[in-house]
Amino acid sequence: METTIRLTGTLDPRDSWTADNDTCTIALSLGVLSTRSTFLLLREAFYGATRFDEFVSRTGLSSPSASARLRELVENGLLQFEPYKDEGQRTRNGYHLTDKGAELLPVLVGLMQWGNRWLSDSGGPAELHHHGCGERVTAELRCAAGHEVDIGELELSPVR
Amino acid sequence: METTIRLTGTLDPRDSWTADNDTCTIALSLGVLSTRSTFLLLREAFYGATRFDEFVSRTGLSSPSASARLRELVENGLLQFEPYKDEGQRTRNGYHLTDKGAELLPVLVGLMQWGNRWLSDSGGPAELHHHGCGERVTAELRCAAGHEVDIGELELSPVR
DNA sequence: CGGCATCCTTAGGGATACTG
DNA sequence: CAGTATCCCTAAGGATGCCG
Numbered sequence: 202m203e204t205t206i207r208l209t210g211t212l213d214p215r216d217s218w219t220a221d222n223d224t225c226t227i228a229l230s231l232g233v234l235s236t237r238s239t240f241l242l243l244r245e246a247f248y249g250a251t252r253f254d255e256f257v258s259r260t261g262l263s264s265p266s267a268s269a270r271l272r273e274l275v276e277n278g279l280l281q282f283e284p285y286k287d288e289g290q291r292t293r294n295g296y297h298l299t300d301k302g303a304e305l306l307p308v309l310v311g312l313m314q315w316g317n318r319w320l321s322d323s324g325g326p327a328e329l330h331h332h333g334c335g336e337r338v339t340a341e342l343r344c345a346a347g348h349e350v351d352i353g354e355l356e357l358s359p360v361r
Numbered sequence: 362m363e364t365t366i367r368l369t370g371t372l373d374p375r376d377s378w379t380a381d382n383d384t385c386t387i388a389l390s391l392g393v394l395s396t397r398s399t400f401l402l403l404r405e406a407f408y409g410a411t412r413f414d415e416f417v418s419r420t421g422l423s424s425p426s427a428s429a430r431l432r433e434l435v436e437n438g439l440l441q442f443e444p445y446k447d448e449g450q451r452t453r454n455g456y457h458l459t460d461k462g463a464e465l466l467p468v469l470v471g472l473m474q475w476g477n478r479w480l481s482d483s484g485g486p487a488e489l490h491h492h493g494c495g496e497r498v499t500a501e502l503r504c505a506a507g508h509e510v511d512i513g514e515l516e517l518s519p520v521r
Numbered sequence: 522c523g524g525c526a527t528c529c530t531t532a533g534g535g536a537t538a539c540t541g
Numbered sequence: 542c543a544g545t546a547t548c549c550c551t552a553a554g555g556a557t558g559c560c561g
Binding site: 206207208209210211212216217218219220221222224225226227228229230231232233234235237240241244245246247248249250251255259260261278298301303304305306307308309310311312313314315316317318319320321323324325326327328329330331332333334336337338339340341342343344345346348350352353354355356357358359360361 | 366367368369370371372376377378379380381382384385386387388389390391392393394395397400401404405406407408409410411415419420421438458461463464465466467468469470471472473474475476477478479480481483484485486487488489490491492493494496497498499500501502503504505506508510512513514515516517518519520521
């Protein structure tokens with residue numbers, strides 16, 4: 202059985218180990234993220250939304266839909282529902298990104314930059330910059346040695 | 362109006378320019394990618410699938426569903442349906458990634474690494490390595506100056 | 522303010538059968 | 542092999558209204 206395949210090479214039927222949706226972590230991730238609404242709620246969490254009302258108004262979702270998806274996000278550990286307190290205000294509950302949720306940032310940024318490039322005439326409404334240095338930020342593929350990796354230089358191989 | 366916001370800071374109501382789903386390129390991208398099936402088909406295109414039958418059997422989708430999503434992917438310009446020819450075989454049509462489709466690779470890799478980290482006990486079934494150098498490949502946020510960028514160092518600002 | 526209950530419409534997607 | 546045509550079921554998600 203082939204153990205290493207190049208992207209995008211010729212598909213070998215023996216490479217079927219790459220296509221098992223029960224273990225493929227792309228498929229598993231999509232099982233958690235599932236819908237557009239989920240991504241929009243995550244977007245707002247990154248932008249700093251914490252209150253139910255903020256999520257509803259800023260995503261444009263209906264409140265039952267937002268409620269259901271927020272609950273799933275909490276159940277799946279991407280958001281945490283915890284009390285917080287603005288000074289002088291009464292204590293309130295709010296949704297906050299967990300580490301698990303925050304690590305989806307490269308995916309969101311990847312979607313943004315792809316959309317900026319291919320789905321917007323103007324390059325999109327917003328850009329990301331590195332605070333301090335000020336340079337533009339992108340999601341890119343790098344190896345541990347620091348090389349930028351092009352699609353043709355990618356090898357997929359089984360773990361272990 | 363606030364023109365720059367930090368991730369993940371406090372949400373300012375004036376930041377509503379970030380939440381317009383008609384221009385937000387995250388929302389627009391999700392409009393194109395929409396469903397789990399679409400991502401699975403793209404995954405297979407990256408792995409080298411070209412024939413309808415390969416997409417069906419490897420994604421586990423039903424053929425009507427695969428047919429509908431593949432058509433959308435072609436209509437949206439992520440795949441191209443073009444004739445190709447294996448040596449000695451008759452000419453056949455096949456689906457191939459366009460540049461537009463291929464540039465979604467960071468998103469797919471992002472989903473894979475997130476799933477490997479958070480949804481798999483074993484670190485996932487597969488890993489990506491840099492051909493030649495051999496080091497592990499990840500999707501990461503970098504600025505044009507080459508700095509790795511952490512979530513707290515990200516600034517979002519309007520284009521133009 | 523932060524939801525839940527209800528109702529409704531639509532789209533996603535499987536099973537099966539059929540065609541060029 | 543590469544799909545299309547039906548049929549059917551389920552989930553997503555909006556609208557409206559209510560409630561602590």
